[in-house]
Amino acid sequence: MTFSSFGKKFTRFSGITQLMSDLNEGLRTPGAIMLGGGNPAKIPEMQDYFTQLCADLLAEGKLTESICNYDGPQGKNTFLTALAEMLSKELGWPIEAKNIALTNGSQSAFFYLFNLFAGHQPDGQVKKVLFPLAPEYIGYADVGLEDDLLVSYKPTIELLPEGMFKYHVDFDHLHIGDDIGAICVSRPTNPTGNVLTDEEVMRLDAIAHQKGIPLIIDNAYGVPFPGIIFSQATPLWNLNTILCMSLSKLGLPGTRCGIIIANEETIQAMGNMNGIISLAPGSIGPALALEMIERGDLLRLSEQVIRPFYQQRVEQTLAIIRHYIPAERCLIHKPEGAIFLWLWFKDLPISSQTLYQRLKARGVLMVPGHYFFPGLEQEWPHTQQCMRMNYVPEPELIEKGIIVLAEEIERAHKEG
Ligand code: PLP
Known part of the structure; x- marks a missing residue:
């Protein structure tokens, strides 16, 4: 072979x-x-909550309903609508169901997104995904269809009292040329637990706008769910931001449910890629999360x-x-x-x-x-x-x- x-x-x-x-x-x-x-x-x-939730959904026939059907390529419609409503209400973002697509885990969302915005372009140019602050999530390293898809920058290091330190984006040395197709950060960051400051995120957002490229924010641990964040940080989303979320760190990694929030064009692209690669995203995660939203339990x-x-x-x-x-x-x-x-x-x-x-x-x-x-x-x-x-x-x-x-x-x- x-x-x-x-x-x-x-x-x-x-x-x-x-x-x-x-x-x-x-x-x-x-x-x-x-x-x-x-x-x-x-x-x-x-764990108790999820056990009870599954039992309730089973008793109501909703679990069977969800496993016996394919959802659409963009993901379960009722969940997309409920999530959009919740996020707009909670964060004041103008999000509708057409701004959300689900993937089989957010890991596969990065495979889609990085290869969508970087790699060989129709005009022959080769673009990369830029991480303004390394260390970054190990799971990004190998998702490129082509080698050398990624470029990253060293941070500055602020020494703090009591044997602590904090990384910052080194804007003085950050160079974002025309070969960059997207900027990506995890916030909070895996592996460091760093949370980029609001100012850092706003500066990256401004650069991304200016360059006409998306800012991908990996919010696998952030607010409003699962909310594993201990410092003050304002969540950011606008039509140039691609926010990736997940049900995993809520305690449901086995549902493999990733959530992408972006402009309509990107979401349509995600839905089409889902169709080709996996027909549809899995339906159990959205069924559970929908019920959690309806019960007011997710947040x-x-x-x-x-x-x-x-x-x-x-x-x-x-x-x-x-x-x-x-x-x-x-x-x-x-x-x-x-x-x-x-x-x-x-x-x-x-x-x-x-x-x-x-x-x-x-x-x-x-x-x-x-x-x-x-x-x-x-x-x-x-x-x-x-x-x-x-x-x-x-x-x-x-x-x-x-x-x-x-x-x-x-x-x-x-x-x-
Ligand atoms: N992003 C970050 C920062 C992560 O730490 C992880 C998993 O550990 C993922 C994305 C992928 O999570 P999942 O594919 O389970 O949604």
Whole structure:
């Protein structure tokens, strides 16, 4: 068998494949401490809620109805309408059902969007997707049909008290030429927990408008749902913005439901791509989310259950880290949202890849930071100095993992 160029590109053992197979391996290894993946927490209140919701929908025949039919290529109409109403009411955005399309997980939305706006153009030009601030989400790295589809920029680093730091967009060095087809940011950011400031987002929005290219904002963790954001941040949407949302971090990753909010032309393109690639997006996620909107539970649970859960968990995790690892050994990106901590081992004598392997050998899974710089062309030692960990497991497990991490850091320093 010979694979095509497409086959060769999409069957590579990419960073995301490593992450997913580690996750799978870890899940099957008894006693492994999984601080690597992006699975949302099993929040007991949400689990009970979803169990009851499924039971109710089953009893009412709505679940059977949804699994026995294809939705349209743009997604379940009743959900699109309810979501549009909710978002316009909540955020004051002029959104209608024609501004929303669903995809099978927001991951596939990025595949569609990046290849829609970047790559070979009809006039022969080749365009790229620009990430104004790397580190960025590992899942973007390999979605391009063509190689070298992505370009990213180093941030500036603001050192904060108590061993924290925060990345900012380095506007002084950001160059957005005519070869850029779209700008993309995750806000809150996976892997760092950074939330771009309102000013940064407004400046990016202005640049995107000026260049006539879309600003893609990946809002997988943001407001109004699932609401895993701890700092003040005003959500942005306008006809030049493509906002991507998801039901995953609400606690429903298995429904594979991504939501794209954009101008009509982009939404029609998404619907057409859905038709060709998957006929229609899955219908269970929208059926559940529609009911949640109708019951007034989607935003309520995001605000009252999900956000407080993660806020408490992140504070506990920070306290655990600082109990075992002092600031001289490890700086932490200020956690402003999402479900990860980004650790910077500035003076560690070994690379984060070696640290990852040593931790993995001891049953602790974290993700080495160098995967999170898709499209960064310059050499930057910082990329080898960071690790991403999630703070989803129970604090007792996190503590066990941090003890191992602290030991491995000391060992590396002793080896010098
Ligand atoms: N965007 C970000 C920033 C993520 O962290 C993830 C998943 O971890 C996704 C998008 C994709 O999520 P899904 O395809 O489950 O909607």
